[in-house]
Structure formats: structure tokens, C-alpha cells
Amino acid sequence: MRGLRRSFTFFMGLTLLVMATGLLGCGSYKKNASGLGGGSSYQKESGAGCGTFSEWLPQGAVIVIDAGHGGIDGGVSGKATGVKESDLNLAVAKKIKSLFQAAGFSVVMTRADEGGLYGSTERGFKLRDLNARRSMIQAAAPTLLLSVHMNYYPPGGRRGAQVFYQKGSIAGRALSVAVQSELNRLSERPYSALCGDYYLLRNLPVAACLIECGFLSDREEEKLLISEDYQAQISYAAFKGSISYLFFAAQGGRE
Numbered sequence: 001m002r003g004l005r006r007s008f009t010f011f012m013g014l015t016l017l018v019m020a021t022g023l024l025g026c027g028s029y030k031k032n033a034s035g036l037g038g039g040s041s042y043q044k045e046s047g048a049g050c051g052t053f054s055e056w057l058p059q060g061a062v063i064v065i066d067a068g069h070g071g072i073d074g075g076v077s078g079k080a081t082g083v084k085e086s087d088l089n090l091a092v093a094k095k096i097k098s099l100f101q102a103a104g105f106s107v108v109m110t111r112a113d114e115g116g117l118y119g120s121t122e123r124g125f126k127l128r129d130l131n132a133r134r135s136m137i138q139a140a141a142p143t144l145l146l147s148v149h150m151n152y153y154p155p156g157g158r159r160g161a162q163v164f165y166q167k168g169s170i171a172g173r174a175l176s177v178a179v180q181s182e183l184n185r186l187s188e189r190p191y192s193a194l195c196g197d198y199y200l201l202r203n204l205p206v207a208a209c210l211i212e213c214g215f216l217s218d219r220e221e222e223k224l225l226i227s228e229d230y231q232a233q234i235s236y237a238a239f240k241g242s243i244s245y246l247f248f249a250a251q252g253g254r255e
Contacts, residue, residue, distance in 0.1 A: 061105050061106065061143040061246070062105070062106045062140050062141065062142045062143055063100045063105050063107045063108070063142060063143060063144060063145075063146070063242070064108045064109075064110065064136070064137050064140050064142040064145045064146070065093045065096050065097050065100075065107060065108070065109050065110070065145075065146050065148065066093070066109075066110040066111075066133055066137070066145065066146065066147040066148065066200065067086070067089040067090040067092075067093035067094075067109065067111050067148050068085070068086070068089045068147055068148055068149040068210075069084075069085055069086035069116070069149075070089075070090070070111050070114060070115055070116040070117065070129070071086075071114070071115045071117075071118065071121075071129075072116065072121055072125070073086065073118075073125070073126060073129065075089070075149070075150065076150060076151075076152035076216050076217075078216040078222045078225075079216060079217055079218070079219055079222060080222050080223070081222060081226065083216070083222070083225075083226055085149065085152075085216060086114070087114070088150050088213070088216075088225055088226065088231075089148045089149055089150060089213075090111070090112075090113075090114065091231055092148050092213055092231050092234055092235055092238075093109060093146075093148045094109075094112075095231055095234075095235035096146060096235045096238050096239055097109060098235075099235060099236060100239060100242075103239075103243070108136065108140040108142065110132075110133045110136050116129050117129045117132035117133055117136075118132070119132070130199050130200055133200055134199075134200060137200075137204065138204075141206075142206055143206065143207070143246070144175055144206055144208065144242060144245070144246070145204065145206060145207070145208035146208075146209060146211060146238060146242065147200060147201070147208070147209070147210040147211065148211055148213065148238075149210060149211065149212050149213065150212065150213055150214060150215075150216050150225065151212040151213070151214060151215045151216070151217075152215060152216050152217045153215055153217045153218075154217060156217055156218060158189075158215050158217070158218065159187065159189055159214065159215055159218050159220070159221045160183075160184075160186075160187035160189040160190070160191055160214065160215070160221075161183040161184075161187065161191070161211065161212060161213050161214050161234060161237075162183075162191040162193075162194065162211075162212045163177075163179050163180040163183065163191075163193045163194075163209050163210070163211050163212070164176065164193070164194050164195065164196050164198065164209065164210045164211075164212070165193060165195055165196075165201065165208065165209045166195065166196070166197070166198055166201035166202055166204070166208065167195040167196060167197055168195075169195075169201070169204075169207075169208065171206065171207035171208075171249070172201065172204075172207055172209055173195065174207065174245055174248070174249070175207040175208070175209050175242065175245045176193035176209040177193045178241040178242070178244045178245040178248070179193075179209060179211065179237070179238055179242060179245070180192065180193040180241070181241060181244075182237035182238070182240045182241035182244070183211075183234070183237045183238070183241070185237065186230075186233055186234065186237060193209070198210055207245065207249070213225060213234050214234070
């Protein structure tokens with residue numbers, strides 16, 4: 001496990017350094033079975049030459065990161081520790097923000113602290129909260145939106161991250177598939193991106209997805225989700241999948 005963390009931290013830092021200097025190429029990365037300290041490492045795969053990162057970065061690109069819940073709406077709670085979903089959502093969202101900012105993107109957070117966006121705790125606060133988030137998203141006119149959540153399945157027996165998109169959104173589906181592909185690397189139980197009807201994502205003219213980072217109903221996964229190391233891995237997977245989508249979109253949808 002220590003070897004895995006060292007390899008992951010090194011790779012993430014190296015990638016961000018390369019991106020910051022505008023030298024990121026188009027090759028993808030695959031995880032090797034063994035690496036430093038007996039853990040996993042990453043190796044760049046071959047890819048068509050396509051210039052530097054700055055050459056295909058959408059001009060004025062803005063990323064909106066939505067940390068779900070907040071304030072009196074704590075979301076679901078961890079079965080073992082009672083940790084609030086809203087706190088974990090914010091922790092992961094901040095890590096994703098740091099990755100995008102280091103890569104040169106402008107980032108907007110719908111919430112940057114523990115509070116909610118409902119204004120008042122009177123009846124209807126949840127809808128007011130969602131409407132406030134939608135207003136922020138629309139005002140930011142983002143290139144893409146990532147909404148961060150934690151999952152819960154009362155009967156238990158489910159683990160892993162899963163990504164959802166608004167039914168009928170072609171861009172949302174493409175983004176979700178790319179992010180899901182990266183998140184599946186962290187789990188032995190891979191999922192497919194799924195569509196549904198989500199108030200926050202409804203009628204948004206941008207690529208948007210909702211990321212359920214894992215199940216707080218599973219005690220073992222809860223231990224992972226409260227870990228800074230695992231949060232960093234989840235965040236990097238969301239970031240890397242988003243970058244893959246953005247590059248694909250910048251090429252006009254060409255492989």
C-alpha cells in the first residue's frame with residue numbers, strides 16, 4: 001500500500017509539473033502490475049502527436065465543481081464513523097479544484113465551506129439550495145461541471161465509484177464515460193456510467209456529470225473514503241477522465 005501511494009503521488013506530481021509547463025502530450029497512461037515498493041506504477045502509452053496542452057486547452061475554459069449537500073443537509077452518513085457525506089464531498093471537490101487550477105483552468109466552486117446555499121432553513125430549503133447552485137453554474141458558463149457525492153445502499157454489499165449523467169445529454173454521457181473509465185481503475189467492481197433525471201443537471205448546455213465516489217454503507221469503503229490518500233486518487237481519476245473528455249471534444253470528437 002505504501003508503494004502504491006508513493007507511485008501515485010510521484011506520478012500525479014510529475015504530471016502536474018509537465019502540464020504546468022505546457023508540455024503534456026496526448027498519450028494515455030496505463031497502470032502496471034508492479035512498481036516502486038511493490039505497488040502499482042503508471043506507464044505512458046503511445047499516442048498520436050497532438051501538440052502541447054496549451055494548444056488544445058479551450059480558451060477561457062471554466063470548470064465548475066459542485067460539492068453536494070452542505071449546512072443542515074449533511075447527506076448520508078458513514079455506517080462506521082458517522083462521517084457526513086457533505087464533509088467528504090467538500091474534501092474531494094477541493095482536491096479536484098487544485099488539480100484543475102494547477103493545470104491552468106479557471107475553477108468555480110458552488111460551495112467552498114461547510115455551509116449550504118439555501119439562505120434560510122425554512123421549508124423548501126433543499127430546492128432553494130439546488131436553484132442557487134444552478135444559478136452559479138449558469139453564471140459561470142462552464143466548459144464542464146462535476147458534482148461530487150457519496151453513495152449509500154442500505155442492504156450493503158456494494159462498493160466502488162459510479163458516474164451519472166442527465167438523460168439525453170450527449171456531452172454529459174461522453175464526459176461520464178471518460179470519468180467512469182478512470183474511476184474503474186481504482187476498484188475491482190467496475191461500473192458503467194448511467195443516465196437519469198437530475199434537477200441540477202437538467203437543461204444545462206454543457207458537459208456535466210454527477211460522481212458518486214463510493215458507498216458509505218460499506219465499512220471498508222468508508223475507511224477508504226475518509227482517507228486523504230484515497231480522496232486524492234478519486235480526485236485525480238475525476239480530473240484525468242475530464243481531461244480525456246476535453247481533449248476528445250477539442251479534436252471534434254475524433255479518436
